[in-house]
Amino acid sequence: MEGLILGQSVKSVAAGRVVFADWLRGFGNLLIVDHGNGYMSLYGNNESLFKQVGDTLRGGDTIASVGNSGGNEESGLYFELRHEGNPLDPMKWISR
DSSP states (O other): OBSOOTTOEEEOSSOEEEEEEEEETTTEEEEEEEEETTEEEEEEEEEEEOOOTTOEEOTTOEEEEEBOTTSOSSOBOEEEEEETTEEEOGGGTOOO
């Protein structure tokens, strides 16, 4: 998701528990949320992470800030949804 402003809030799409919160090559500062029933969301390229492994989240909680830690020249958010390891269309989960 390009065109986001550096430092802008990144929010969890749904309730869940943080299962990964660290830097990962290619993804930069990455946060992964387990939503249960095989659903996970991934948020990468963040400037800062505000949650850590084990934290419980509600949908809409601020979890990070937009950045370019993944090596991109412009700031933006890498966002991915998976169900049982298979990618999903994130537009069904996002409300603007």
